[in-house]
Amino acid sequence: MQYPPAMLDPVAGQLEKYMDLLSARQRLVASNIANADTPGYHALDIDFQGEFQNAVSGPPGIVEVSGLAVKNDGNNVSLDRESRLLAENALRFQVASALLHSEIQNVQSAIKEGSS
Amino acid sequence: MSLFSVLSIGASGMAAQRQRAEVLVENMANAETTRTPEGGPYRRKDVVFESSRVASPFSSVFDAQVDAVGGVAVSDVVVDPSDPERRYMPGHPDADANGYVAFPHSNPAEDMVDLMGASRGYEANVAAIGAVKDMIQRSIDLLR
Numbered sequence: 001m002q003y004p005p006a007m008l009d010p011v012a013g014q015l016e017k018y019m020d021l022l023s024a025r026q027r028l029v030a031s032n033i034a035n036a037d038t039p040g041y042h043a044l045d046i047d048f049q050g051e052f053q054n055a056v057s058g059p060p061g062i063v064e065v066s067g068l069a070v071k072n073d074g075n076n077v078s079l080d081r082e083s084r085l086l087a088e089n090a091l092r093f094q095v096a097s098a099l100l101h102s103e104i105q106n107v108q109s110a111i112k113e114g115s116s
Numbered sequence: 117m118s119l120f121s122v123l124s125i126g127a128s129g130m131a132a133q134r135q136r137a138e139v140l141v142e143n144m145a146n147a148e149t150t151r152t153p154e155g156g157p158y159r160r161k162d163v164v165f166e167s168s169r170v171a172s173p174f175s176s177v178f179d180a181q182v183d184a185v186g187g188v189a190v191s192d193v194v195v196d197p198s199d200p201e202r203r204y205m206p207g208h209p210d211a212d213a214n215g216y217v218a219f220p221h222s223n224p225a226e227d228m229v230d231l232m233g234a235s236r237g238y239e240a241n242v243a244a245i246g247a248v249k250d251m252i253q254r255s256i257d258l259l260r
Contacts, residue, residue, distance in 0.1 A: 019255075026251065027122045030244040031167075034129030034188040036237055037136075038165040079240055090247040097254040104258060 007107050015100045021051055022093045024060050029085045032077050039073035043082075119255070122248045128168070128187025129241035135190050136163045137234040140227050147222040150210045157200045158220040160227075166191035196221065 028044045035041040043065040051060045068076040139161050149158035168189040198221045206215035 023119050023122075023251070026119070026248055027125065030122045030125045030129075030241075030248065031186060033237075033240045033244050034125050034132070035165070035167045036129075036240065037133075037233065038167050038188055041167050079236070083240065083243065086244055086247045090250055093251045094254060097251075097258060101258050 008103050012100060012103045015096050015103070018052065019093060019096045019100070021046070021048065021060060022089050022096065026086070026089045026093075028062065029082050029089065033079070033082050033086070035075075036077045036079055036082070037075070039075055041075050041077065043068055043077045045085075119248055119252050123245055125187040126241045126245035126248065128189060129244070130238055132163075132165055132188045132190050133234045133238040133241065136165075137231060137238070139163050139193060140231045140234065143222060143227050144224055144231075147220060147224060149220060150208075150217060157218045159200075160196040160220060160222055162194050162196065163190045164192040164194060165189070 025046055025048060028046065032043045044062050045065045046060045046062055065076070065081075068078055068081070070076040143160045146158040146160075152158050165188055167186055168191075169186040200218035201221050202216045203219055204215055205211055205217045208217045211217050
């Protein structure tokens with residue numbers, strides 16, 4: 001991470017990146033669900049672990065999901081898989097935002113305690 | 117990365133599935149209709165889904181970031197070209213000279229199954245919007 005936030009722990013920068021990736025992934029999941037009945041549509045995803053370990057800035061790489069059963073109309077969206085990812089991403093986001101919140105709370109309490 | 121544009125994607129899915137349900141219900145309601153403004157019996161219709169870009173107020177900025185994804189839209193409503201079903205009903209006002217009446221070529225079982233699919237698809241999109249709404253709320257709560 002090239003910009004450790006001035007006031008926050010470097011972990012906060014990582015958390016921000018993590019939440020960004022989760023948002024990007026949630027977008028793809030929503031798009032897959034919306035296109036669950038579109039003929040010829042192929043499910044999209046990001047290589048999540050790879051992207052996070054790279055810690056590159058910029059847009060994440062989008063890949064087609066492999067290994068899904070293709071239906072007669074050429075569509076391979078699995079609503080079960082997308083529902084699981086939807087819930088998983090929301091929970092991961094919840095954890096990350098709770099951690100980031102506690103980081104911010106720390107700084108806030110430092111500011112408040114110093115003022116009196 | 118915008119979570120708000122994800123709401124538009126979910127909404128596009130809901131709109132498309134709702135339109136599909138409308139067409140299916142129209143098919144079932146008109147299963148026995150022998151008169152239409154175009155003449156002849158009702159012909160069953162079907163929607164065609166196509167993946168599309170969703171219109172978001174800030175789309176131009178975010179399109180540059182994530183280019184390949186979008187919502188869904190009904191690109192076309194196609195009319196079933198198959199021949200009408202002919203039933204022998206000599207007393208019917210729409211009967212031809214031989215006593216046959218042209219009825220829509222409908223399959224209520226198929227329409228019902230499709231309708232269930234549309235309903236499930238709609239629910240899945242609602243769930244997606246709910247999950248994303250929660251994520252947005254949590255981001256806002258960081259400021260509290």
